[in-house]
Amino acid sequence: MPRMMLDGNGAASEALRLARVQVISAYPITPQSPIAEQLANYVAEGRLHAKYIRVESEHSALSCAIGAQLTGVRAATATSSVGLALMHEVLGVAAGCRVPIIMPVVNRALVSPWSLWCDHQDSMAERDSGWLQFFAEDAQAVLDLTLAAYRIGEDERVQLPAMICLDGFFLSHRTDAVSVPEESDVDDFLPRYQPHNLVLDPDHPIFINDLTPSSDFMEMRYQQQQAFEAARSVVSEVFEDFGRRFGRSYSAVEAYACEDAEAVLITLGSMSGTAKCAVDELRAKGARVGVLKIISFRPFPAAEIRKCLKKVPRVGVIDRSANLGAETGPVCAEVLAACKESGTTQIHGFVAGLGGRDVPVESIANAFYALLSQEELESGARWLDVRENALFIREVQS
Amino acid sequence: MLEIKTRAKGFVAHGVSACAGCGLELAIRVVVDVLGRNTVIVIPPGCAALFSGFGSETALRIPGLQGNLENTAAYAAGIKAGFEMQGRSDINVLGFAGDGATVDIGLQSLSGAFERGDRILYVCYDNEAYMNTGIQGSGSTPHQAWTTTTPAGKTARRKDMLQIVAAHGIPYAATASIGYVEDLRKKVGKAKASGGPAYIHIHSPCPPGWGFEPEKSVEIARAAVRTRSWPLYEIVDRVKGRITVPVGKPQPVAEYLKLQGRFAGITPEELELVQKEVEEEYALLLKRLDSQ
């Protein structure tokens, strides 16, 4: 398998090309812009046989993609941050009409204040939008998870759109050696798009997405909820098949040194690599610590997490988004809900890495020390690395 | 069970729950009839969504998608692209949207599609307010008209949507009226033949919204044209503009306004002002068409 030097955006673009998307509608936003540009290049160079629609907004980008895919072709777009927020209304249409669009989301903080840099609030704000959400740790995972997501999302039992979440700059702009599969191997893994339910076709006219009475609405939502349930086994089936074919294996959650761990940190995305590094350093000093990385945030792998944490006395969850008005960040809240029956595991929330702040090994080590110290941790989430003068910066004197 | 005495011809069912005298109903029947079965329609929320259907029933025999309020043109552009990629450029993709969904919240996506030259057909049925939500003022509500959000009469003039559309230099743009069905049919045919992007803006009186009896819809639509309040014209290939229904001796605007409850509160001074505006607009329009 040839290896190419690709950053996360390059890996995402390559995956969409390999999936032979036929309509692309994209709008630039930092740090996603290189995807919008690269796809345009592929089309211009004839490396991808697709129509590129240079839309005037993200709202239109996703609308175009939905319209196109409803005619029976794979359609693609990608976005970040406020672009994803602008899509919010239409995310629900893709999900509710069961249009399995696979969309790279280059994670970036939301306003205000403005930030160009990574955190997960954009994706987390859409966690109930009806999209599958997979978080990548590195550029290779971006490519692999994107290809796998096509098979998962398009599966007749699932029929759900998916976000491939990659950390802005940390992944999107960092170059790595990435194994890029042969086109023919991808074609075998990923046959032509086959819509299973709703299609716009004058020869078989149907009307899609009309007003639905309360006597049917809940049932339609229930169908979506059941699709997420079905997705659980499809995710593992597809990851297994992917591993067999391409030699790289994935799972909904990945445990690193968790078996005998006294403290485990749960992470998403690029910080997982740093967390593993922290585990190695701490283990060398004798501390029994581990990392549990969540790849599939939607569907949320509650059972797998429960299983993994069963014998772990202390667990920390690092949210890369703020817990505004909530006890904990969203990932921690989900973990707490998953483990509500397991009385022996104590679970603590941490918030770190907002607006592009790095989450270095020391910060993760500090979180581990806090868990291991048996100190009584605050009931809400602990914010890591917040400057002492936090409440006084940008204060306007009257 | 209802006994259906006259079955609907064409692609729109009988017995749709539009209000009696609804101008838009006439518009959609004509437009879809001219375009034919090889058409996909996109309808945003608004009164036209009555034709999308309800639950498992639809009023249309052509395939369609009910979109959102601001993205009719974007959905249509995507659908067209999907068909083009499958060698089905022959399928007409029609956006059919109200004035609010077109001149206000949907203006951005419409402008984007027209600028790119996406080969869609876009019809705006203009009932001059947000009717489906209860008669609120839109950018297309005329000066002095009452709506629930312009209770003392609208103080601003309406947007001239045709000028906005024409500025994109698309192959076909026209105004039309449900009071002049033959003119409308011809224009839909030309829009289709142009391949798109094409735009038709259809004046569609609304009995409950404008305050008149249902049997007067066509009469009122014609009065709008005869008073030059709603000139019927087209612009072909960005340069060939012409009035399609000339009005030699216009009636006073009052003849149009007095038929409608929404102008009941208009003062003689305001009426004079509206009359002047209509004359000015018409003169400017002729100039533009002449110089096109």
Ligand SMILES: Cc1ncc(C[n+]2csc(CCOP(=O)(O)OP(=O)(O)O)c2C)c(N)n1
């Ligand atoms: C984003 C959004 N905002 C508001 C609405 C509520 N809404 C539904 S229909 C409608 C009126 C649309 O007016 P128009 O396009 O003129 O169509 P009409 O109802 O007059 O036929 C509005 C405001 C909506 N569906 N979506």
Ligand SMILES: [Mg+2]
């Ligand atoms: Mg309206």
